[in-house]
Every structure is written in structure tokens, then in C-alpha cells.
Amino acid sequence: EIVLTQSPGTLSLSPGERATLSCRASQSVSSNYLAWYQQKPSQAPRLLIYGASSRATGIPDRFSGSGSGTDFTLTISRLEPEDFAVYYCQQYGSSLTFGGGTKVEIK
């Protein structure tokens, strides 16, 4: 099973700042099959990024994904108030596993 480790656990930033979230896999993710989700309290997760770097329908371009192999990054270029949430990565190259999440909180 591929284990995904997300860091940091919590990111404290102000609106307008840049957020950089990391997702590291225990082994190479086949075909860069890596997705990112956003989850707000009491809501279902929302797909942001798939295939490591492709934005899902309706996702603002301030969200971008990058990386390959074992190291992946989600970048939010300028944080909006509605972006404060928990973010999860998920690999789907070898079965299905999720990372433990990164909470982006208001500083």
C-alpha cells in the first residue's frame, strides 16, 4: 500500500498569502495519478486537482498542482477567505489511499 504523508499538519497564513502544501508518497505514484481535495467543516470533500496538475471543473486558477513520482505540491497563489479548510491528497495509481490532511488556518 502506498502511504501518503502530508506536511505541514497545519499551515497558519493570512489572506492574500501564498500556501504551499506537500504530499509525499512512500513509493512512486503510477502515471502521476494524484488528486487533491478541499474539505470545509461539515461538508463533503471537493475535487480540486487530478492527474497531479489538472484543475477540476470550476476550480479557480489560484489553485495549482505540481510534482511527479513521490513528491507532489498543491499551491494556492493568493489565499481567499473561503480557502481556509483542510486539504487532502489521494493517489489512485495503486489501489486508493489518502493522505492525512493539511489544515490551512487563518493566522
Added chain:
Amino acid sequence: EVQLLESGGGLVQPGGSLRLSCAASGFSFSSYGMSWVRQAPGKGLEWVSAISGSGGSTYYADSVKGRFTISRDNSKNTLNLQMNSLRAEDTAVYYCARGDEYCSSTSCYFDYWGQGTLVTVSS
């Protein structure tokens, strides 16, 4: 508009059973693989089970294999999860999620999610 609406959650004693359902609308249900993903209180996401569009192939996480059964009724656009021999560690919100259009076996990301149904296993 794609909609997924879960039902069937509730309080059940350890060792008991529960059947979850997910009513789908707004898309060609039989064309998509579907999954259940759960989230224990205050914890992260855990994939539970998946089923192909035809229902002919099913997949399970090791943690539920032999206890849970996923099924679908494409005539009613409904996804089900039969949960038996429930344990305290099965307590979670259970989400129904649609696999992407190229989803194959468990090689899927999830483009639509329901709002979830809470299952609590406690005496």
C-alpha cells in the same frame, strides 16, 4: 446537476448490521464506477469499497473485507453498502462518491461526493 444523496445511517450496537444507500441523479449512473469513502470523527478520509459501472466487479479495503458488501441497482440509480459485524472503529461519516469517467477498478479519483451519512457503532 449531479446529485448523490446518502441514507441509512444511525446508531447500531457492536456486532450489528446496517445498510446504507445512495440515490444518484443527474448523470448516466450505469456508466460510472462508484465508491464509499468514510471519515471517522476528527480524522482523515479512508476509501472503503468500490464497484464498477455494471456492478460486475467489486473491491474492498482490507479493513472491511468479509464484513461489508457493496452493490448497485442501475435500474433505480442506487448504490448500496451492506455492513455486517460492525465494530466501534467503523464509526464514521460514510460518503458516496462518483469515480471519474476513466475510473477503472480502484484507479479512480472522485469528482462528485454526497453529503454523507453518520454511522455510530456503540453499546
